[in-house]
Amino acid sequence: QVHLVESGGGLVQAGGSLRPSCAASGLTFSNYGMGWFRQAPGREREFVAGITFTGNRLYYSDSVKGRFTISRDNPKSTVYLEMNSLKPEDTAVYYCAASRYGAGYNTSPDRYDYWGQGTQVIVSS
Numbered sequence: 001q002v003h004l005v006e007s008g009g010g011l012v013q014a015g016g017s018l019r020p021s022c023a024a025s026g027l028t029f030s031n032y033g034m035g036w037f038r039q040a041p042g043r044e045r046e047f048v049a050g051i052t053f054t055g056n057r058l059y060y061s062d063s064v065k066g067r068f069t070i071s072r073d074n075p076k077s078t079v080y081l082e083m084n085s086l087k088p089e090d091t092a093v094y095y096c097a098a099s100r101y102g103a104g105y106n107t108s109p110d111r112y113d114y115w116g117q118g119t120q121v122i123v124s125s
Contacts, residue, residue, distance in 0.1 A: 002026040002114045004096050009119030017084045020119050022096030027114065029077035030054075033099040033106050036070060036081045038092035038121075045095070045109055049081060053102030061107075064090075086123045093118040 008020035022034070035050040049060045049070035058070055069082040079096055097112035106112065 002098070004098060004114055004116035006094065006096055006116045006119040009094060009121045011122045011124065012086055014086060014088055014123055014125050016086050016123070017082070018086065018121060019083065020081050020094055020096075020121070022079045022116055024077045024079070024098060024114075027098060029098075030074040031100075031102055032113075033102045033104055034070075034072055034079040035097045035099065035106055035112060036079075037095045037097060037109065038090075039095070039118075040092040043092075047107040047109075048094070050106050051079065052104075057103075057105075059105060059107070083121070086121075088123045088125045091121060091123050093120050 003025045006022045033052050036048040037045050038048050039045040051058050051070045055072050067085045072079045095118045096116045098114040099106045099112045
């Protein structure tokens, strides 16, 4: 059974940083593209960042480009999201997800097969 477990969210002031991580089990992690999404109250889930199965291609939404960095450690089956210069509008539940389309440009939730339970990020002004 596949499990994705996020951790590392929390409460931070605007301008601060957080580094959520997502540990995967029950799948061959190095075969999967990974992504981070977020969902704020009353809003749809939106793509934040993605990384191919080898880690050689990274891609971001315009709203976080230049502030967030996605990375992965395949031997540890873990994906990270380094979040800097946080803004109140970054407040949301952040989810990691795994996609069988390991080399793809996966910005739609439909491209992902497995999801974590989410970790809350709150940015105060």
